[in-house]
Amino acid sequence: MSKLLHISASPRGDKSKSRALALAHIEKRVAADPTLKIDTLDLWDEPLPQFDGDWAAAKMTLFGEGEMTDDQRANWSHLTEITNRFIEADHYVFNVPMWNSGIPYRLKQYIDIITQPGMLYGFAPATGYSGLLMGKTATVIVSSAVWEPGIDPRFGQDFHARYLEWWLHKIGVKEARFIRFQPSMVTADPEAQFSAAMAQL
Known part of the structure; x- marks a missing residue:
């Protein structure tokens, strides 16, 4: 039985577009594989040390x-319990809004807790980092209110998806698909863009 871990980094609940996309994606995966086990980690409800x-x-x-x-x-020992919950999953679904061109602080806190040597990565002075999570995959849904690829730098920078891609590769998750719903304020038709993101899923 495969296990999917859904990590929600948006505090907006039902109003979150990234969360809505994530739930739609998970629903489709369950329809394709009814034996799929779903574990949901809402970072705004989870007590993180x-x-x-x-x-x-x-x-x-x-x-x-x-x-x-x-x-x-x-x-x-507590850290190991939190990290093992992450390690035990086969596929990860993240929904991550952009905050100040980066990721929400609760997600960064979670990443800093679980990204430990011997658990998610190895390190050697001669070769650098090596990921330990082989064979796992991820779907990362990123959203923003203003920024989009190719927009003028006055509207922000991407320290958001680029960081998450780097981190996933660092820990060994090489197969990570990014779905963008960006932006929602400076586009002429945000609903069409939302539909396009849904279609990619």
């Missing part, structure tokens, strides 16, 4: 910097 100094210190022990304290070991 703060990756503070103790957590960072625990991470550095993996690079040979001291040993974990009991508290750090407990924190790392």
